[in-house]
Amino acid sequence: MTPQTLENVWCRPDGRKGIRNTLVIAYLVECAHHVAREIQFHYREQGVHLIGFSGCYPNDYSFRMMTSLCTHPNVGGVLLLSLGCEGFNRHGLRDAIRASGRPCELLVIQQKGGTRSTIQAGRQQVEAILADMATQPRGTMPISELVVGTVCGGSDGTSGITANPGIGRAFDRLVKARATCIFEETGELIGCEQIMAARAVNSELAEVLNASVEKAARYYAVLGHGSFAPGNADGGLTTQEEKSMGAYSKSGSSPISGLIKPGDVPRSGGLYLLDVVPDGEPRFGFPNINDNAEIAELIACGSHVILFSTGRGSVVGSAISPVIKVCANPETYRNLAEDMDVDAGRILEERGTLDEVGDEIVDVVWAVARGQQTASESLGHQEFVLGYKSFEPIGPTCHPTYQ
Amino acid sequence: MAWTRSKLTFGFESFNMATTIHLSPDDNIVVLAGSLKDGEVVRIGNATFGIKGGLGLGHKLACRPIHKGEKIFKYGVPIGSATKDIAAGEHVHLQNMKSDYLPTYTLEAEHQFKKTS
Numbered sequence: 067m068t069p070q071t072l073e074n075v076w077c078r079p080d081g082r083k084g085i086r087n088t089l090v091i092a093y094l095v096e097c098a099h100h101v102a103r104e105i106q107f108h109y110r111e112q113g114v115h116l117i118g119f120s121g122c123y124p125n126d127y128s129f130r131m132m133t134s135l136c137t138h139p140n141v142g143g144v145l146l147l148s149l150g151c152e153g154f155n156r157h158g159l160r161d162a163i164r165a166s167g168r169p170c171e172l173l174v175i176q177q178k179g180g181t182r183s184t185i186q187a188g189r190q191q192v193e194a195i196l197a198d199m200a201t202q203p204r205g206t207m208p209i210s211e212l213v214v215g216t217v218c219g220g221s222d223g224t225s226g227i228t229a230n231p232g233i234g235r236a237f238d239r240l241v242k243a244r245a246t247c248i249f250e251e252t253g254e255l256i257g258c259e260q261i262m263a264a265r266a267v268n269s270e271l272a273e274v275l276n277a278s279v280e281k282a283a284r285y286y287a288v289l290g291h292g293s294f295a296p297g298n299a300d301g302g303l304t305t306q307e308e309k310s311m312g313a314y315s316k317s318g319s320s321p322i323s324g325l326i327k328p329g330d331v332p333r334s335g336g337l338y339l340l341d342v343v344p345d346g347e348p349r350f351g352f353p354n355i356n357d358n359a360e361i362a363e364l365i366a367c368g369s370h371v372i373l374f375s376t377g378r379g380s381v382v383g384s385a386i387s388p389v390i391k392v393c394a395n396p397e398t399y400r401n402l403a404e405d406m407d408v409d410a411g412r413i414l415e416e417r418g419t420l421d422e423v424g425d426e427i428v429d430v431v432w433a434v435a436r437g438q439q440t441a442s443e444s445l446g447h448q449e450f451v452l453g454y455k456s457f458e459p460i461g462p463t464c465h466p467t468y469q
Numbered sequence: 470m471a472w473t474r475s476k477l478t479f480g481f482e483s484f485n486m487a488t489t490i491h492l493s494p495d496d497n498i499v500v501l502a503g504s505l506k507d508g509e510v511v512r513i514g515n516a517t518f519g520i521k522g523g524l525g526l527g528h529k530l531a532c533r534p535i536h537k538g539e540k541i542f543k544y545g546v547p548i549g550s551a552t553k554d555i556a557a558g559e560h561v562h563l564q565n566m567k568s569d570y571l572p573t574y575t576l577e578a579e580h581q582f583k584k585t586s
Contacts, residue, residue: 223500223527226544227490256570258546283570292571302501302527304541304561305568308548377527397504397526414490414502414526 068209068243068428072435075207076142079167083207084139085370085435086113088386089195091145091188092136093118094159095152101181102147105188110446114192115385117362117450124153127344127455130329133162134366136170140386142199143169145191147184150176169198210244210335214431215364215372215387216316217250219357222301222377222395226312228423229375229394229410234318235424236373236431237337241320246332248367249317250340250360252282253293253353257307258314262339265322270463274325275339282343282353289352297378301395316375324465327457331368333465340367350454358382358451361389371434373427381405383442385450388434391441392427407441489513491532493545498529498561500543511558518558529561541566 076084091114093102099118106116117135119128136144136159144163148156156172163170171191178184216233218225237247255262259279266272286292292306303309323336332338342363343353354360361372361384369387374380377394379402393399396411408427412418434440489499489511499513507523513532524530529543535555540547549566559565 223525223529225527227492227500227527257548261546286571292568294571299563300525302525302529302562304529304563304566305549306571307546307568308543311544311546311548395527 068239069432070209072207072209072212072432074204074436076139077203077205078139078142080137082139083205083211084141085207085437086140086386086388087142087199087202088140089114089143089145089192089199090136090141090386091116091147091192092132093147094132094154094156095122095149096120097122097149097152098147098175101175101184101188104181104185105145105147105192108189109192109196110448112196114196115448115450117385117452118147119154119452121454122152123454124155125454125456127328127457128452129155129159131362131366131452132159134329134331135362135386136163137166137168138365138386139368140370141168142202143195144171145188145195146170146172147188148172148174150174169195171195212240212435213246213248213332213368213370214240215248215250215340215361215367215369216375217357217360217364217372218254218313218316218375219380219382220295220376220378221298221303221309221312223303224301224396224411224414225375225377225394226308226315227394228413228420229377229392229408230312231315231420232408232410232413232423232427233316233373233375233392235420236427237316237318238320239424239428240431241318241335241337244335246335246338246368247318247320248326248332248338248340248364248369250342250364251293251313251354252278252339252341252343253286254306254310254313255279256283256286256292257310262314262317262322265319267321267323268466271322271324271466274463275322278325278339278341278343281341281345285343285348285353288348291352301378316373325460326367326464327460328363328455329366330460338367340364344455345458346456349456353455355453356451358384358449359453361387362450362452371431373431375410379405381442381445381447382449383440383445383447385448388440389442389447390427390430390434392423405441405445489530492543495545496542497531497533497535497539498541498543499532501526501528501530513558516557520560524560531555531557531559531561533557535561
């Protein structure tokens, strides 16, 4: 059954609604990482997550990502950790978080007397923010405000037959319920750009979708490596376009309502492609160095929950939003059952159909949105990765359904 | 997605287990739905083929002869081209096909990256 609303969600002062009440501790340069981790570790069972940006050089993309993540609807309060001399605009970030109505404190290690005293001060701040967050109001969220992202990691020859099309079925049901669904990694759509573009809601958007995959193909050609790991080949995948066809099936069959970039939150329900490949000449290396960099971008676009398809067997979760593992390969499921949420590979053993797997994924989304822990959450996974990128803002042709 | 399933024969014993999937009628490959051990036999259509060295589920087998240069079809779309003639029942992978877009890198036994182009 598709519910109309989700009860007991957290209502943020900026009007957004979250399915978790997470306190985020964010370090703003690697030099503040240890202090931030020492503060966070103490509260890791209490919904306190660690994120951060390692670089010392400022970057518009990483500032936007950190702002989007720290004001995510699943986040109730933030503690920022700065060394003091890094390039990150710490006051700008603190002000943006406070402007969203969330409690936010900033500690600068160089002004706080060093490691021990900053850890001590940080723990006091965490206690105060947790107390504040405990009083935040609960309420009702219509399904039309729910955002679900999808990613695949450790794909093999089963991914495109079981888990990915299963997620596609789930996306079709969620889009029909007016939720927002986001798929991504244009580098893993190389070879299927034309069939994808034909699903755009209008011809201008079709051109935009096509261009985003062409950009990815150029970018990866310069780097000399596609989005293809040795384990993909061990698992029976031979080429980028074969992997792409499998990855593409996560998007289901709904019309594509728009193209967004990291940090853009779709303003109406529907299916969106997240363009993760930087604009301009290749500058900072691979678009996403691993799956968690992609997950962080899906969360920055508002994803309350992530559907993660895996064949070889990934064990990761994420900070901020729960990750639901949909396992494509029945042998992997038996090997890594404790890390998996859905056994989609059972289709290959005739223990279920694609439609049944799609329905099960949607049911797990509702359960997780109501507070049930995913496998990776219960195991304490809170991976987070953020690097350097540069993007041009999206234009009106990218989001034609919103006027 | 219309699947045509073939039953697999392990040695001379037949198991009630579907193990190859023909994803689209246009495909010249089938996908293994279960892992095979060395010497086990797979049936594709009316013919049976022995698999040397075993093969994991998710791998591809030619379901008809494929000529060098011909496109490999999976899900009804091309996923690359044959780099040599491929016999029906043969494993279709890095050794006999390549991408039409980007080279594929794999980790070899000696832990060196190998580029397949």
